[in-house]
Amino acid sequence: MQRRTFGRLMAAAGILLASTALTIPTTMAQGEKTITGGFDVGPGGYPGNFHPHQATAGFTWLSTYYEPLVIYNPDLSEIVGALAADVSISEDSLQYTFKLADAKWHDGEPFTSADVKFSLELAKNPDSGSLFAARLGDIASVEAPDDSTAVVTLGKPNAAFLAILTQVMMLPEHLLGPRDPAELANSDWWSTEPVGTGPFKFVKYVSDQYVELAAFDGYRNGRPKVDRLINRYFANAAAAVAALKAGEIQFTYVEPDDAKTFEGNDGFRVIEGDSYVVNYIGFNHKVDLWQDVRVRQAVMYAIDREQIIESLYGGAAKVASCGYVAPQIVPDGLNDYAYDPEKAKTLLAEAGWDQINGTETIPWLTYYNSPQVGNVMAAIQAMLAQVGINVSPRAVDVPTYNGIVRGTDWEQFLLVYAGAQNGPNPASLNVNLNAAQVPPVGNNIMHIDMPELTEAIETAMAETDTSKSNELWQQVCSVINQKMPWGSMWVASRYGVASAKLEDFYWTPAPAGGPYQAHPENWDIAP
Numbered sequence: 001m002q003r004r005t006f007g008r009l010m011a012a013a014g015i016l017l018a019s020t021a022l023t024i025p026t027t028m029a030q031g032e033k034t035i036t037g038g039f040d041v042g043p044g045g046y047p048g049n050f051h052p053h054q055a056t057a058g059f060t061w062l063s064t065y066y067e068p069l070v071i072y073n074p075d076l077s078e079i080v081g082a083l084a085a086d087v088s089i090s091e092d093s094l095q096y097t098f099k100l101a102d103a104k105w106h107d108g109e110p111f112t113s114a115d116v117k118f119s120l121e122l123a124k125n126p127d128s129g130s131l132f133a134a135r136l137g138d139i140a141s142v143e144a145p146d147d148s149t150a151v152v153t154l155g156k157p158n159a160a161f162l163a164i165l166t167q168v169m170m171l172p173e174h175l176l177g178p179r180d181p182a183e184l185a186n187s188d189w190w191s192t193e194p195v196g197t198g199p200f201k202f203v204k205y206v207s208d209q210y211v212e213l214a215a216f217d218g219y220r221n222g223r224p225k226v227d228r229l230i231n232r233y234f235a236n237a238a239a240a241v242a243a244l245k246a247g248e249i250q251f252t253y254v255e256p257d258d259a260k261t262f263e264g265n266d267g268f269r270v271i272e273g274d275s276y277v278v279n280y281i282g283f284n285h286k287v288d289l290w291q292d293v294r295v296r297q298a299v300m301y302a303i304d305r306e307q308i309i310e311s312l313y314g315g316a317a318k319v320a321s322c323g324y325v326a327p328q329i330v331p332d333g334l335n336d337y338a339y340d341p342e343k344a345k346t347l348l349a350e351a352g353w354d355q356i357n358g359t360e361t362i363p364w365l366t367y368y369n370s371p372q373v374g375n376v377m378a379a380i381q382a383m384l385a386q387v388g389i390n391v392s393p394r395a396v397d398v399p400t401y402n403g404i405v406r407g408t409d410w411e412q413f414l415l416v417y418a419g420a421q422n423g424p425n426p427a428s429l430n431v432n433l434n435a436a437q438v439p440p441v442g443n444n445i446m447h448i449d450m451p452e453l454t455e456a457i458e459t460a461m462a463e464t465d466t467s468k469s470n471e472l473w474q475q476v477c478s479v480i481n482q483k484m485p486w487g488s489m490w491v492a493s494r495y496g497v498a499s500a501k502l503e504d505f506y507w508t509p510a511p512a513g514g515p516y517q518a519h520p521e522n523w524d525i526a527p
Contacts, residue, residue, distance in 0.1 A: 032227040035250055035502065035525050036210075038240035039064075039231045042253030042494070043277070043368065043419055044513035046398055047233045050190035050205070052169035053123050053130040056402060056443070059167060060513035061231050064520045065106075065213055066169035066196040069098055069116065069150075070162055072516040074506055076276065076424045079162050080517065083111060083170055083197060084150075093157040093464045098150045104218045105172050106201040113144035118173035120152065122181060126441050129185030134442035135164050135431055159464045160427030166515055170197065199224045199521035208233055225504075225524040237370055241497075244268075250499040250525065251507065255372045256314055259495040271496040276423040276511040278320050281380075281487035282416040282446045289362070289414060294351040296484040300337035301344035302387040303380055309490055312376050317492035322477035323429045324422040325491045329473040334481045344387040353388060364391040366417040367401035377417055391415060405445040416446070421511035422491065426473045427461050428511070433485055434458070448485040501526045 039061040040047040046058030052066050063071075071082040081087070084098040103111040120142050126133040140155040154161065172195050176184060194202045199221070200213035211231045215224040232249055234240040240252035241261075254262075262268045281299060283290035290296055309317045318325045321334040366377065377393040384391055396404070404412045421428040431437045435454045437444040456479050460472035480488065494509030503524040510516050 033225070033525055034228040034230060035226050035505075035523055036230040036232060037249050038234050038243070038252035039513075041234055041237055041240045042370075043275075044253060044494070044509065044511070046513075048208070048399055050194065051129065051185075052171075053128065053132055054185075055167075055512075056131065057398070057512040059515040060507065060510075060518070061211070062169065062513075063198065063515035063518070064200045064229055065194070065198040065202055065216075066171075067103075067198050068168055068170065068515060069165050071166050072424065072510070072514070074508060074517050076508065076510060076516060079166060082515075082517075083116075087162075094154045096152045096154075096161070098152070100148045100150065101220060102148075103197045103220045105174075105197055106195045106216055106218075107172075107175075108218065109172065109174055110147070111170070111197050112147040112173075113150040114147070115170055115173045116150035117142045117144045118177050119168065119171045122171065122176070122184070123168050125181050127185070128181040131443060132164065132168055133440075134437045135160075136168070137436075137441075157462045157464055158427075159461050159469060160425055160430060163425035163428060167512070172196075200229050203228075219521060221521055224521040229520070244497060244499070247499075250502050251505065252497060253509075254495050254497050255370050256316055256493070256495060257372065259497065262497050267500050269498045269500060269502075271498065271507055271509075272316075272493055273509040275419075275492055275494045275509050276421060277419040278323050278325075278422045278491050279417070279419050279489045280320075280323075281489065282413075282418055283486060284410055284414050284416075284446055285449060285485075286410045286447045287414055289357055292351040292356070293484055294347040295353060295356065296487065297337070298344040298347040298351070298353075298387065299384065299389065300484065300487050301340045301347065302389065303383050303487075303489075304339040305337075305489060306339065308376060308379055312372060312379065313490070313492055317490040320422075320488040320490050322480035322488055323420070323433070324426055324477070326423060326426070328470050329426055330477055331474040334478065341383070341387050348388060357389075359388070359390055361390045361392050362414050363412070364393045364415045364417060365401065365404065365413045366393065366395050367398045368417065368419075369395045369397070373417070380417075393417075406439040413445075419511075423511070426476070427457075429476075430457050430461060433480070446486060450479075450483055450485055453479045453483060453485060499525075 040058055044057055046055055049055055049058055052062050067082050069084040070079050073080050083101050083103055085101045086099040088097045105111060122128050123130045123132040124136040124139055138154045138156055138158045139152060141153045143151045175195055191205045199216055199219045201216045203212040203214050205211045213229040215227050217223050237255050241254055241258045243249045244252050259270050262270050283296055305319050321336055381391050420432045431443045433448055433453060434457050435449040438447050456476045460469055460476050463469040463472055496507045498505055504522040506518045508516060
């Protein structure tokens, strides 16, 4: 066995009201410590979703009461243990043996390998509504030889397997095992009585207002320092910023322009970091509009990405020539699709755009509802119009967006503006670009079916030696750059702002909100 030890576990172990008349929880005893935040604000959040296997984001909050087997460390540089104290990987990279931590569920029952087997098999079952079904498709078996050991065997090597597991929350077999997986897909259990192993346990959800958690006295790394966590929902980042400045909450994601307003204010701490998300213009490959690669390339040449980054992102973004920007996996010699509207017009003429679509308006769907993205899309709309492509932006909330793009009414999402996780492991793009990952089992919402791209991705994913895999991911990047399955725009920085009253509070603008080692049991708040 090739041994890879994660080492020590964790140390010490929208939608809201337009009015500010929010009913704050009254169940707290006098003197209790409470941290309130907008944990689901911004692109890393997913307000209103409580089913962790159906989450496309929102893990910053979900991981305060659920936990995965393994998790990224705080700076996203490596994967470490969470509910798995240790993992051993066989020489052929097909068998993963997890030694489990001594943990308890919030109802006091022990966490065992039976829970691991149940959780992975449920997540792999598309009837459960899980978004991980295709991602976990390489699992051949899950065995539980004893209560503290789980053995997962893959049908073929998958370099992304541990990275995928960082987002697969463990669930209680003793509570959910007897229930039908299809019934669990839409059960109210997730929002009324969920049970996890994390440092906080569920108290209640007040529809479209807030979620309340309480400290879990039986947490294996010690009782949390604060008694309550409150996650408030907001219509947008601006509303959350107003609540932060008013002292109603202690943390939220903020837009870059808002982050600047906190600079030099000792009452707050501004947190900046790489989003690990590539923003892209998605072409629905199920419709005729985008079948000619020259049309997709014309869209790229029509957009002045450098100017948008400079004027609307304040320089806090990097142009993406494929699906990622990490230098070790981006080859030399890529087409940079520098702004060239005349070339765009030529390509459209060669492709016969007048016959394909002409001046017909194309609906352009997004789940981003911030003023910044509104300005970005308006700028792109104007640039595309100059070359004869007319688009009409439409912003909806995340649940509505997911419902549309995971459906089959192609006219509803001819074109999208979205983000896709592009790291820390580049294999995270597999779920968006692999032909085998189309809904309902995967997240290839644009129904991209390019054999050359799928083969390149699967070849790279099968190589578990990083010294060899980087070259294979460069090949994936080249195919994306040439074939243009989507229009890669940029990878931007993201910002959060925390009150100076928060102590030992950690947040990183991780893709999908994480998960990562945030150690919420250590968070504290000064009087």
